[in-house]
Amino acid sequence: MFNKALSVEELNHYIHSIFDAEEMLHGITVFGEVSGFKISGPHAYFTLKGANAAVSCNLFQYRKTYVPKDGDSILVKGSPDYYEKTGKLSFNVLSVQPVGVGQLHVELEKLKAKLLAEGIFDEAHKVAVPRFPKDVCVITSKTGAVIRDIYRTTRNVNQGINLHVYNVRVQGEGAENEIAGALRKSDGAFDVIIVARGGGSFEDLAPFNTEKVARAIYDCVTPVISAVGHETDFSLSDLAADARAATPTAAAHMIAYNEEEYIAAVFSLMSRIALASEKILHAEEDRFSGVVKSFIAGGGRLLDKNESRLRLSMHAIESAGKMFCTKKESVLEKLLLRYAGCNPLNILQKGYMSLSKDGKKVVSIGELYVGDEVTIRAKDGMAKALIKELKNEI
């Protein structure tokens, strides 16, 4: 304790010497947020703020180190200094290192490596986005340009797709929980899910770079398209998704299909089915008539032995064969008529004609008599005809 009264100089000098002597405070690192950054000549000055505290900082020869800006989180290395002339304490900064963005990038890379090792981004796990989706869930903010862009782009080519908007916050604290929750809820209920947000800063896109969202996407059974940010932004959600769209508009292009394309695809499959069915019918007929013929030929060689009996059974077989084939033909005809009803693959276009008598389809010669008036319908019209002769043959 000093017994005499001190001059201000003596007091400040003493305080200064205490700070000077305290080795613990030399060359220390402090973190905080920059505020009031200003440059004066070769030096810079700012305040480093914590949550409930602040300290003035002097950055002499600021060009020698990283130059921060207001709002940046930084690490400063240096020592506190008590300035005797003004009686103020400040921190003399020797070097500045950014945290925040820099640190976040590092953490993101670590997370990415971890998820990659776990197989969250494996191509083998990805499923194809359906070519013709009907119900699409869009997880995004219900306000804003993203949903409007997706809506417009889709409707430009397709009027039939149902868009279901799942409203979530796409940035800020806790947004990742909303997005992951929406993914879990909508999984299995739609043909495809789009998670989308527009462009933004690295921090804005942060929810899409979280483990929660990446895993929720991975867990989805329904195909997921990730459309986050702009062309150049690549997020963990993009990597985990079944497909990545560079922008929300690009995602809409991926799901919107032309309806005529769809109809054409259905009809082309239908025509394949019809052709294959006809072939099966013809093959069956050929096989059967082949069997009958060889039976008759084989029977001919045995004629002498048991002539009358054989003749009888041959007749029976022959007529049974004819009946079989007639039955087959009527089945074929029915099929062809149904097929004809299935536009635009009209069977009449192929050159088949259909026959009717008194407004009723004629499917066998047995239904006709000499002198009957019949109607023949072809692809380009119809004709009336008279039956002149009947022959009961295959």
Place this chain on the structure above:
Amino acid sequence: MKFEEILDELENISATLERGDLPLEEGIALYNRGLELSKEAIEILKDGKGKITLLSDELGKLADTAFEVNDND
């Protein structure tokens, strides 16, 4: 049934029929199934013309309500 499932099944039916090793009755049955499916496929396209809805989570189940996109600018 969904679009995609119908197309898949039609694809299967045509591939099976094209192999041609089916008994006739099964072939006909498959043909009829194909015809039904293709009708259904076109029906689906016609109904429920392009809604846009807002999903809301009620009692753990997702429900749709009509939604309008601000399409002004």
